[in-house]
Amino acid sequence: MGRRDGAVVPDAEFRSYYGRPILKKPVWKQPDVPLYLWLGGIAGTSAALAEGARLSDRPALERVARLAAAAGSGIGSIVLVHDLGRPERFLNMLRVFKVTSPLSVGSWLLAGFSTAASVSAASHETARLRPVGRLAGFAAATLGPPLATYTAVLLANTAVPAWHEAYRELPFLFAGSATAATGGLAMLAVPVAEAGPARRLAVAGVALDLAAEHRLESRLGMLAEPYQQQRPGRFLRAARGLNLAGAAGAVLGGRSRAVSSLSGLALLGGSLLTRFAVFQAGLASAEDPKYTVVPQRERMRARESQLA
């Protein structure tokens, strides 16, 4: 029952209903949702980066970061609306506010952030309404980091085994991935002379991403398999390579325009692959009843032995 072809490790013993999945696979579409995870991460981190650039007087960095925050959240919103089964009803997202629904919290967060980031970018580009733009920029920088990490709760707050059980690490993985991608974008689009913070950010982001991913894979036991096998596994390995290459480029060749650009692209690609990998690992874990039954049986056994 429930055997999968080509499994290297013998399947754990478990029973199922004709090998059928117990859970429903998320109906969220690809590339919509993984793309939004990536865009939201970049937008949120960029808004914070923009304020740093303003305070440290780096106009080129500030401009790129403000535009990235506005464009990232704008495109992200469109992608999310497109993912809805009834896109014309997207405003129903703002019908209520529920802390028990990360999607409700996220919708409000995204609506607020996107507005603030757009106002800030528009004001910065046109040099009009400076005080309003300043305030909007500050608001976006405040909402940005939560925007970059709430998406981890969005995934984890489901019954999908590989997402739910990873709820401790996913926010840090997403924070690291967002930071690395934002650093990468700035390295790509900002003159190297102003991109010092972006390079440091990229390296720190890669370090956090790798650490969180390592922790996730070592803590999750059997549920780490979906992150290591098949396509998600290949994506994560490729992402690791790109991230390490990007970080190395930032450290060693940050003063070279060409190396900076290539490293930036590598970091953006690494982050995008990471988002797709995490998304697809969740799908794989929902599709195989093994990942539902075996961990739950283990949990029951642990509880019983505690009582005994």
Added chain:
Amino acid sequence: MSNRLSGPLDDVTGDAGYEAHPERMGFFTDTSVCIGCKACEVACKEWNFVPEDGLLLTGMSYDNTQQLDANSWRHVAFVEQTKPVQAPSPTVNTSASTDLGMPTVGLPGAQDPQAADNGDIGVRWLMSSDVCKHCTHAACLDVCPTGSLFRTEFGTVVVQQDICNGCGYCVPACPYGVIDQRKDDGRVFKCTMCYDRLGVGEQPACAKACPTESIQFGPLDELRERAQQRVERLHEQGIDEARLYGESPDDGVGGDGAFFLLLDEPEVYGMPPDPVVTTRDLAAMWRQAGAAALTLTVGVALSFVGRSR
């Protein structure tokens, strides 16, 4: 807060904000008397105008419905098992019966169960009509961002179709894999426990149609008592594998509004052995996300410290 997201909850309807409300209603599905007639599936489809969703033969026992989804709000599972049959089994009794010369069951070339020399090997069929559990702590309802899913005055969980925008969050949130999106419609659908019928004092269509009273409808407290008596009686009759599933308010979802008497482990019927409402861990999740956001902010700030460029 903790009690409202997980654990036992005496008055789920009151907790949802109803001041005066009827008793919490539920289903007790006693699979030991299910004959697999699928009258529940048909009655449900007819009453609720649930569309046809593919006429195919799966080859999976007699189950061509396969699962609960947007277009199947009752699903009769058929489990065929080869195992020693205990004499007073309520489902099948091949060994003690007189040979009527009926065709035998089993794969071609397989050992004829009725020809087995020890006389007590047989095929047993487990049949179970699955349905939305109408959880005390319903993950679908918790995560719905539009307020489309709501708790009714009967303590059940229902989708308001004029509000649902098809975000699909409830689909992976359900620990039982019940609620699903109707592809050509975009919105999600599931059992309403015939909310319209309940409103006028009628029982749900499936319970009404069930010819063996395998599906019993009534106040949840009464059903729990009745189920307890039933499982005790089956144990007295030597059917030790009879067990209740989803009746305990101490389980991971605070108890189901629709619970079951099963004759094997829940996963054999396609149900999770230890379901937990995902929002039980939500506070911890938000804390982690907050800490990660803070880390990100500090990281950005620190990236501007140090070398001037």
